Amino acid sequence: MSEKLEVGSIVEGKIVRIKPFGAIVSLGSVQGLVHISQVANSFVQDINDHIKIGDIVKVKVLSIDEESHKIALSIRDALPKEERQPRNEKPFRKPNQTQKPASPAEEYFRPQSAANPSSDFEEKMKEWAKQSNERHTSLNKRANKRSF
16 A cells, blocks of 8 residues: 555645645545645634645644554644744734633633622623624534635
8 A cells, every 4th residue: 555655754645635624635546535634734624715726735744553544644844843833832022912812701701890890790701702703603604615
């Protein structure tokens, strides 16, 4: 199956299929999977924003399972070192820079002003409900696209 491929090697392949969970890459006589988490250094919500069918990409061979004939690949790990960033490291922020909380829950648990905490809570809940409805609508649209 993988007479030329070795774990850790970087090879070139062609994207032949794209699925919501990743991309199938042809490596000549065999194919491997690049999981969506291995496409880019940043979070990938829609894989189609990063790659398309027919793209020639460099991939690193992560694992080869001879028994099940599965090859795990990574585009992210094949990037040159200067383009790679550690996954969980965030860019340095100066102490004076304000940062919007990542989620409504973080916003809720931030210290509140003593002026009127109940109105702050109600505003935050309204904002959370709005964001939740927007996400739900987006997911339904994507699900409806896939079902046709």
